[in-house]
Structure formats: C-alpha cells, structure tokens
Amino acid sequence: xxxxxxxxxxxxxxxxxxxxxxTGVTAGIVYLALTFTGGKELRYETQPQLRNALAxxxxxxxxARGVPLREGLTCTDMAGWSKAKTRASCTGRTAxxxxxxxxxxxEDRTRDHYYTILVDGKPLVQNVRCLADDCRxxx
Numbered sequence: 001x002x003x004x005x006x007x008x009x010x011x012x013x014x015x016x017x018x019x020x021x022x023t024g025v026t027a028g029i030v031y032l033a034l035t036f037t038g039g040k041e042l043r044y045e046t047q048p049q050l051r052n053a054l055a056x057x058x059x060x061x062x063x064a065r066g067v068p069l070r071e072g073l074t075c076t077d078m079a080g081w082s083k084a085k086t087r088a089s090c091t092g093r094t095a096x097x098x099x100x101x102x103x104x105x106x107e108d109r110t111r112d113h114y115y116t117i118l119v120d121g122k123p124l125v126q127n128v129r130c131l132a133d134d135c136r137x138x139x
Contacts, residue, residue: 043113047086050088067094067100073090086106
C-alpha cells in the first residue's frame with residue numbers, strides 16, 4: 001500500500017507570489033502617476049471655480065499687503081480659456097482710487113496656478129503660485 005502526500009503549500013505560495021506581483025505593478029503605476037503630475041493638485045479645477053475664488057483671494061492678498069479696496073473686485077473669464085487652461089481677470093479700485101487688475105491662471109497639464117496683481121499699472125505680485133489663505137493651504 002502506497003501513501004500519497006498532497007502538497008498543500010503550493011496553492012498559498014502561488015497566491016502569495018501573485019499578490020506580490022499585483023502589489024508591485026499597482027505601486028509602479030501610482031509612482032508613475034505621481035511623478036508625471038508631481039503629486040500636485042489644482043486648487044481650482046474649473047473655470048467657474050477659479051473666477052469665483054479670484055476676487056476673494058486677491059482681495060485678501062491686497063489687504064494683507066496694506067492696499068485697501070474701495071469696493072470688491074469684479075471678475076470675468078479671459079479670452080482663450082479652456083478646460084485644460086483656465087484664465088480669469090478682475091478689476092477694481094483701491095481706496096485712493098488707483099486701478100487694480102488681477103490675473104489668474106491654471107494649467108491642467110502642469111497642475112500649476114499663477115497670479116499677478118497690478119496696482120496703478122505696477123506689479124504688486126507677479127507670477128506667484130498662490131494668494132492669501134491659499135498659500136497656507138498649500139503648506
């Protein structure tokens with residue numbers, strides 16, 4: 001009489017190896033995705049989000065820099081905006097009636113925002129990546 005012994009270790013071993021392979025492939029995909037995008041996220045992913053937030057963040061930035069506004073900023077979409085490249089601008093006046101222009105942009109490919117604020121035609125901030133409270137949120 002011959003006794004056969006079943007090898008019950010093969011199945012868990014194969015499942016373990018497959019789990020390691022799947023985990024490795026998943027980690028590789030995540031790594032490449034984060035490397036490609038830099039792990040950054042756009043604060044304002046859509047044109048309306050950027051346009052609606054720009055007046056508040058630019059107004060707070062001006063106030064923090066000692067430039068009070070006469071009234072709130074009025075923001076509009078800039079020509080040439082698209083889903084991949086958002087563009088908005090705002091206008092207003094300081095308390096001493098100097099013109100204020102604000103430009104904001106976002107690019108989906110690089111995941112970057114840039115802002116410029118002009119007071120009386122001179123740059124107060126130029127090509128900064130965040131304004132006011134948004135700078136603290138990014139940290």
